Amino acid sequence: MAPVAAAAAVANERPGTDTIDAVVDDAIARYQPPGLAVGVVVDGEVVYTRTHGERVAGAGEAIDRDTLFKIASNSKAMTAALLARLVDQGKLAWTDPVVEHLPDFRMHDDWVTREMQVRDLLIHNSGLGAGAGDLMLWPGPNRFTRADVIRGLRHLKPVYSFRSRYAYDNTLYIVAGEVAAAAGGAPYDTLVRRELFAPLGMDRCQIGEWRRDAVGNLAQPHAQGEGGVPVASGVDEDVIPDVPMMAAGGIRCSLDDMLRWTRMWLQPDSIGLDAEGRPWLSRAQREEVWRTHMPMPLTQRMREWDASHFSAYGYGWRLTDVDGTWKVSHTGTLSGMYSALTLLPELDVGFVVLINGDADELRTVLTQALVKRFTRPDAPELDVAHYAGLLERERASRPAAARDAALAQPRTAVTQDELASVTGRYRDPWFGEVALCGTGTTVEFRSAMSPRLQGTVMRSGQRLLVDWTDPGVDAEAWLDVSGSDGQATGLAMAKVDPEADFSYDYEDLDFQRIGDCPAP
CATH class of the missing domain: 3.40.710.10 (DD-peptidase/beta-lactamase superfamily)
Structure with missing residues (x-):
């Protein structure tokens, strides 16, 4: 028919x-x-x-x-x-x-x-x-x-x-x-x-x-x-x-x-x-x-x-x-x-x-x-x-997702001393400035332009990730550090869950260090 x-x-x-x-x-x-x-x-x-x-x-x-x-x-x-x-x-x-x-x-x-x-x-x-x-x-x-x-x-x-x-x-x-x-x-x-x-x-x-x-x-x-x-x-x-x-x-x-x-x-x-x-x-x-x-x-x-x-x-x-x-x-x-x-x-x-x-x-x-x-x-x-x-x-x-492996790893909040070479202010040309700075004994990620992107830096296995504070932000992010001579010069990010909403386009970010954290 x-x-x-x-x-x-x-x-x-x-x-x-x-x-x-x-x-x-x-x-x-x-x-x-x-x-x-x-x-x-x-x-x-x-x-x-x-x-x-x-x-x-x-x-x-x-x-x-x-x-x-x-x-x-x-x-x-x-x-x-x-x-x-x-x-x-x-x-x-x-x-x-x-x-x-x-x-x-x-x-x-x-x-x-x-x-x-x-x-x-x-x-x-x-x-x-x-x-x-x-x-x-x-x-x-x-x-x-x-x-x-x-x-x-x-x-x-x-x-x-x-x-x-x-x-x-x-x-x-x-x-x-x-x-x-x-x-x-x-x-x-x-x-x-x-x-x-x-x-x-x-x-x-x-x-x-x-x-x-x-x-x-x-x-x-x-x-x-x-x-x-x-x-x-x-x-x-x-x-x-x-x-x-x-x-x-x-x-x-x-x-x-x-x-x-x-x-x-x-x-x-x-x-x-x-x-x-x-x-x-x-x-x-x-x-x-x-x-x-x-x-x-x-x-x-x-x-x-x-x-x-x-x-x-x-x-x-x-x-x-x-x-x-x-x-x-x-x-x-x-x-x-x-x-x-x-x-x-x-x-x-x-x-x-x-x-x-x-x-x-x-x-x-x-x-x-x-x-x-x-x-x-x-x-x-x-x-x-x-x-x-x-x-x-x-x-x-579906095959086991990378997310499942990440979730199986124990997480611990990273201390300021552990990330002393990484903390600072970074900038991406389209997303703007972020701060990776200490608050008390832990380290927080904060975006200047997107306030809901704020969270605690955690260690999961051998990698760092950001655990967002806002429950409505439902895609956690890996945090990968680049640099030389023991000092971080750049940050890259990626979705912990590869199948998370593509609008969390962390992979397009290319942060370069622009300075130290502000004084307490």
Whole structure:
């Protein structure tokens, strides 16, 4: 059966809300997230919503459809769509050189600087390694500005040739946001409110600087505490700052907002029409955003779980096929916050999942089980338990990670006397200054620009590592010293767990000693 015919046949077998509810029940029972919001759109209508849990675990404030979640990298599609609006308005072209809009923009290679176009900012083809420069964005909040991030790009060395392969990055989406600001004649956050939130009626979404208590009803991120009990981590202060990562992953929206966003993409004539009845985006730009712009790896899991034949990146969206129908999707991940938006355009179906906990597996399993209810209604066994079991088997089949060996080693805090030749101040050209200095009898690592990167230096076997104080910073770092004549002159870092989030791009740091620790 041809893909379109197969999609039409499946469309006639819509699952009922009780079937969807059973999937969500199973996911909640298995993973027990602190808070969850789920919505399903079919044929342009919201046919299912479900909210569960609390904004802060144990505080008694329930999640509802208006609760704001960090949507993380689902912000990228909004940044790309904003640029598409500006293309529709004749204010820029996808092939414009970036330096035409931002004359001070520089990459490490002068040729790449000259050749990089607006479209290149969105499709992860820059030649930088995955997550390069992300330590300027998180853990947040920090002291980096957008100008700092853009200035830092010139110091990040590529690991691949420009446009030769896919490697996910966030920093160039910051540049994309500033291109939009330059072309649109207003700050990025102002443009998003004016061009996106207002015409689409996404009234709860927040961007830029705003006050927590004035907006209210915010889900807070959670880390895994002792015994797997979720613990609130990185709780918002009264003023939510306009952080540099906004265009890559800093927008917050409610379930109802995300369902309006979903409906607009599935049925563009239903939401956001202007006074003359024109859709929010032209058909040409909608097609351009969802066009295959950069091939992505087709993983074994995608082939086995979904019978997928291709994988690619559009402008802010991942593109593939599942069980003979087209899938357009993205996920969002920040420490303690997970999101997923999945569209099956040929079936006119969309799913929104928002979670305020450490929930990578929950997001994967729940989204997969929901999709299968629509693409494989003949296979009820493809449920939450099935996919959770497959992930368990994947973990069991992996070789022992370097992290496991590190965790098996006893740890001891290093004294100032032991590190007398190492303590001092160091500087990296894009990350800035750090101090490795004594506090009492121990030695602490402190970043000047990223205050949450603070921790105690420990010895594990023959190596040094930094044990971060903040539980929300969930990737410990090896600390490797270089030097001569008994005196350290440089520091390098690496993830203790090689499979930790690539946004902890410690490996891109190259610290050189610049002086002694300040006097007590």
